[in-house]
Amino acid sequence: MTKKDMAKAIAEEMGLSVATVTEVIQRVFDGIIEVLVDEGRIELRNFGVFEVKKRKARQARNPKTGEAVMVPERSRVRFKPGMEMAEKVEGLAAVKR
16 A cells, blocks of 8 residues: 555545645654654554664675675664554454464
């Protein structure tokens, strides 16, 4: 599902314009990004937690040449699903098998 598909579904359900819903969805995403940049963590109850984690610098190998290269420290966003989401997704996985 894309952001556009999500906006269409919400717009139909709530009787709003797709443009309005798309703008709201984008503002939510922008807000999440802003909080991650400023605070490094955002917890959305029953959904999950987004958290910025540092990955240490490490030595890797170029697969083409075999040469050792240094990979610098990086920041990555980690997502841990909330209990309600995890239970629903796990229930879907059991049904589809």
